[in-house]
Amino acid sequence: MLQWGAVVLAGGKGSRMGGDTPKVLRPICGIPMLRLVVDVIGQTGIADMVIVVPEEHEGIQLILPREVEFAIQEHQLGTGDALSSALGFLHSGSDSNILVINGDVPLLDVSTIRNLIEEHTATQAVMSVLTANGEFSNSLGSIARDDSGQVVAIVEGDRFSKDSEQREINVGVYCFRVDWLLQNITKLNLSKSGEFYITELVEIACRSGKSIGSIHLRDISQALGINTLADLADAEDVLRSRIRNYWIDHGVYIMDRQSVQIDWTVSIGQGTSVLPNTIILSETIIGDNCEIGPGSMIRDSRIGNGCKVVSSVIEGAIVENAVEIGPFSHLRNESHIESEVHIGNYAEVKASRIGHGSKMGHFSYMGDAEIGSNVNIGAGTITCNFDGAQKHRTIIGNDVFLGSDTMLVAPIKVGDRASTGAGAVVTKDVPPDVLVTGVPARVVPKQV
Numbered sequence: 001m002l003q004w005g006a007v008v009l010a011g012g013k014g015s016r017m018g019g020d021t022p023k024v025l026r027p028i029c030g031i032p033m034l035r036l037v038v039d040v041i042g043q044t045g046i047a048d049m050v051i052v053v054p055e056e057h058e059g060i061q062l063i064l065p066r067e068v069e070f071a072i073q074e075h076q077l078g079t080g081d082a083l084s085s086a087l088g089f090l091h092s093g094s095d096s097n098i099l100v101i102n103g104d105v106p107l108l109d110v111s112t113i114r115n116l117i118e119e120h121t122a123t124q125a126v127m128s129v130l131t132a133n134g135e136f137s138n139s140l141g142s143i144a145r146d147d148s149g150q151v152v153a154i155v156e157g158d159r160f161s162k163d164s165e166q167r168e169i170n171v172g173v174y175c176f177r178v179d180w181l182l183q184n185i186t187k188l189n190l191s192k193s194g195e196f197y198i199t200e201l202v203e204i205a206c207r208s209g210k211s212i213g214s215i216h217l218r219d220i221s222q223a224l225g226i227n228t229l230a231d232l233a234d235a236e237d238v239l240r241s242r243i244r245n246y247w248i249d250h251g252v253y254i255m256d257r258q259s260v261q262i263d264w265t266v267s268i269g270q271g272t273s274v275l276p277n278t279i280i281l282s283e284t285i286i287g288d289n290c291e292i293g294p295g296s297m298i299r300d301s302r303i304g305n306g307c308k309v310v311s312s313v314i315e316g317a318i319v320e321n322a323v324e325i326g327p328f329s330h331l332r333n334e335s336h337i338e339s340e341v342h343i344g345n346y347a348e349v350k351a352s353r354i355g356h357g358s359k360m361g362h363f364s365y366m367g368d369a370e371i372g373s374n375v376n377i378g379a380g381t382i383t384c385n386f387d388g389a390q391k392h393r394t395i396i397g398n399d400v401f402l403g404s405d406t407m408l409v410a411p412i413k414v415g416d417r418a419s420t421g422a423g424a425v426v427t428k429d430v431p432p433d434v435l436v437t438g439v440p441a442r443v444v445p446k447q448v
């Protein structure tokens with residue numbers, strides 16, 4: 001039985017993309033591109049994986065599983081040098097093979113990699129390559145074949161004469177028989193650019209009469225390598241289209257697909273509709289039969305079943321079932337909205353819990369508050385939670401009625417079934433079952 005391992009080449013700095021972030025850590029649809037590559041390798045069943053990284057690679061370690069090993073590429077001397085850095089981790093038995101993938105080709109499908117592995121195994125080749133036809137820049141190596149159609153060379157970009165044309169290119173995914181690779185990788189020559197190229201191994205194999213396998217990609221989007229910010233944007237477009245189509249196939253209605261963005265890590269329940277100009281990001285989970293949008297943005301939040309979010313922003317919040325939000329409202333981090341709550345226009349909730357069945361009117365703000373069930377929060381009501389130095393809590397009991405423009409000066413408690421008059425400025429705790437009004441608010445005696 002053949003043994004398989006994988007090497008991912010992730011030692012490049014990506015200087016053409018600007019900034020200090022390593023290229024392979026650039027996110028695509030909410031997940032670093034290197035993680036996309038590693039995950040698709042894992043889906044093939046290959047467990048032994050080596051990532052070739054630069055000396056400063058702490059950020060790369062943080063986004064990858066603990067099982068992977070790291071080989072450091074001390075000098076940036078090309079793909080051949082990068083692969084040589086990983087040789088000490090390889091099993092050298094006669095039945096050992098490795099998959100080698102550039103870390104900046106994040107759109108590959110698992111079926112493509114499996115097909116290449118199967119071709120490599122069936123042909124008993126010493127080396128196999130993945131190719132694609134299309135209009136590519138001359139930074140990608142071109143495939144040269146003989147009259148019988150066999151791959152005989154990969155012509156690197158600096159040896160290719162035209163800027164761009166329809167041609168067969170090297171995608172940057174290879175299979176090798178390990179014993180042959182160990183015997184021949186030291187034969188690589190230094191190129192004019194001062195680098196060693198993996199692609200020269202094709203010519204080395206041909207000169208010794210060894211067979212080279214290949215498979216051809218029909219979906220050229222999988223061949224997209226990320227070298228510039230324009231490439232990154234193109235990859236985002238492709239992956240976002242795949243994500244939208246996936247959710248449509250799983251019972252989610254997406255109106256106006258091109259205006260909707262959904263991250264790779266999002267989960268959406270069946271029967272939910274996502275309306276135009278909506279963005280759903282990070283670890284968001286949305287339940288069944290919701291209506292999200294138009295014009296909403298949800299990040300790192302959990303939305304229950306049967307919710308409606310209209311033209312609003314939800315960040316780091318929990319929303320239970322049958323909640324209505326918006327339009328033009330904002331739930332901030334650590335907010336928890338219980339079931340059957342209504343939050344109207346231009347309302348903001350921050351680090352607060354709003355109890356079952358409560359209603360929060362327009363132009364209201366609840367910050368650092370604990371609000372009971374069946375509470376009416378009148379228009380313009382706010383918690384004055386910041387004294388200029390510290391944040392303070394507001395606690396509101398069940399069945400409370402807060403009149404319009406109530407100011408709750410924290411720290412403060414409002415007892416069950418209490419009420420405030422319009423414009424009240426509440427500076428002291430309110431007992432249960434009383435009405436307070438005025439500035440500052442005072443208890444209004446009950447009239448018989």
